[in-house]
Amino acid sequence: MQKTLKRYFPIFVLPTLIAFAFAFIVPFVMGVYLSFCSFRTITNAQFTGVRNYIRIFEDRDFLNALWFTVKFSVLSILTINVISFVLALALTRKIRGTNLFRTVFFMPNLIGGIILGYIWQQMINAVLLRYETTLVANAAYGFWGLVILMNWQMIGYMMIIYVAGLQNVPTELLEAARIDGANGLQTLFRVKIPMVMPSITICLFLTLSNSFKLFDQNLALTAGAPSKRTAMLALDIYNTFYGRSGYEGVGQAKAVLFFLIVAAIALGQLILTRRKEVEQ
């Protein structure tokens, strides 16, 4: 059985591999190649070497966007995970209507980013109207708007993952802790959190990569206004590629850099949190 499986392995894998190659590997390799080219449309590319990578740093747009993205990501990763973990703790106690609450908190995650962006734009502007200003008047409004929006969207999802993790904490461990005289906080930090480390790994990974790659919400909420000061990396890449003629290659080069940054951060985070996981 093992042997036959092994022999036919390539055949079974082939369809997926072909799909994967067409939908991912080929465009990816082409994309990397294009980042070294000057082109107007992707069919008339000319190789220009690393010029595009140098041009990225000719203006400060990319670095500004990177800094804005980092600030945004740090803050939203913290708030999303803390709030969703607290909610998960609350909703794993036996209180009435738990299922209803879980559903309600999860719902925002089902709405698309663009729509969410416009909804929050309307709501925030309605509040700011009292002060005769708008979301695009000040970069700080856009920043906090994005943080709130991201929290609202992601908390429910992360909460579900934490709920699942908390429910899997063995009851005998909790009982043992209680018998040993551990109070609530001690149980939380010494038993529950170590036991849900796998969930924390997943949640951190998801929030990190989602915050870093955020695009739709950014586009719909502020589109980078005022003066690109609320543009995150993905939006900056999009604007460079489509917004400026002659900068297509630079946009592509930014995208490659972006990929490297996201990959490095996500891998680093995975390795770090994996170390903290304990075997059950």
Added chain:
Amino acid sequence: MLKKVTSGIACMALAFLVACSGGDSENHGSGSDFASQGGQSSGSTGGSGSSGNSSTAGTGGSSAGNSGTAAGSVYYLNFKPEVDSVWQSIAAQYTKTTGVPVKVVTAANNTYEQTLMSEIANKEAPTLFQINGPTGYRNWKDYCAELTGTRLYDWLMDKNMVVKGDDGKVYGIAYVVEGYGIIYNNAIMDKYFALSGAKAASMDDIKNFQTLKAVVEDMQARKEELGIKGVFASTSLNPSDTWRWQTHLANIPLHYELKDKNVTDLDNLEFTYSENYQNIFDLYLNNSVTAKGLLGNKSVDDSMTEFALGQAAMVQNGNWAWSQMADVQGNKVAEGDVRFLPIYTGINGEENQGICIGTENFIAVNSQVSAENQAASIAFLEWLFGSDEGRNYVVNELEFITPFSTFGENETPKDPLAKEVMRYMNDETKQNVTWDFVIFPSQQFKDDFGDALLEYASGGKNWSEVKDIVVKRWAAEKNL
């Protein structure tokens, strides 16, 4: 064992990649070969009929190729969203009379360049598109076919209304003449002039910025009496709706700077008339329907609606805006009350200044589509601007003032703003301002300018910072 399997997968993936990329380029090669073969055989089929020599795959392909290319087809990427429906019916009508398929796609506001860029990379690329002048030509010169020999060029009354390449040949032809200025609602103005203590007796008295400012500020103070919410409709500063300011209004200081320096283009803009820009821009901001801080939310549609509903007495826009106003539900502005006032900014001698008349709409034919499609596109244009049926569409539905000799004296649009443009064009005493903004270095420059204006309006920047941005960005973008 697991290791073996994974390395096996990796090997396969690699092999596959190589095969893929190899196959890819092969495909490209054979694809173009095939196309040329198709072209040849389509030429010869007329003589020899179906020869039956070629393989089945070949005939299948080439016959498909023939039917696609024999007649040619037209794909026009339209720039003006306000007349999209008209273009659709023109396309349908042309297909009905000639059998040539015409597809018209309209790019959303402020996204023409993006849409064109992604569309032109398609296999079914636009055969007709437009460039906005020398700057647009610089971006798209690889795609602009020469139009010197076309009848369209022969029909041009003013042979300067073209975009020329460095070789002196014609690559873009203007197809519409437009004008913009401050549109005012004459009924509201008359109401104001009838009030006691009005700062002017009639619109004829408003001939410079000083008078305009006095009148506007007095009107704003007495807006309840006049039944308006503000003199000017909202200065739309929504980031994708700033073109009325960063392009059209910016034309005025640029025009005078060019005139002073006696040149047609500038590597470095000094923005010598920046104070004049600030004059009028402040007037717009401070005497508006909407509070300054809220302008970042307003679009051009919003301001045209405000004007159409009679909430504002003035709005800066061009003759294309009439269709937009007329479509507003509950439109309160009578056709006879819509007029143009030149944009006065406090420049010496502006008493004789007219409105801004010119064009940024130059039609270009895509040189990279098949010869049949290029010919079909030119034929379509010649039908539109030459035949009775086409001209009827242009004048009465698109309501274009065209620069072509095929249009008779009476063949001019009936809408009030177009008539106003004609009036200014024929007024010998007025010096109309040409559309010099076609030399603006890039869209990026305009966007940066617009962003700075938004920050100025919401208090984040002062005027000297705005001026600084304009000067610096101009130099940077011109010298790219």
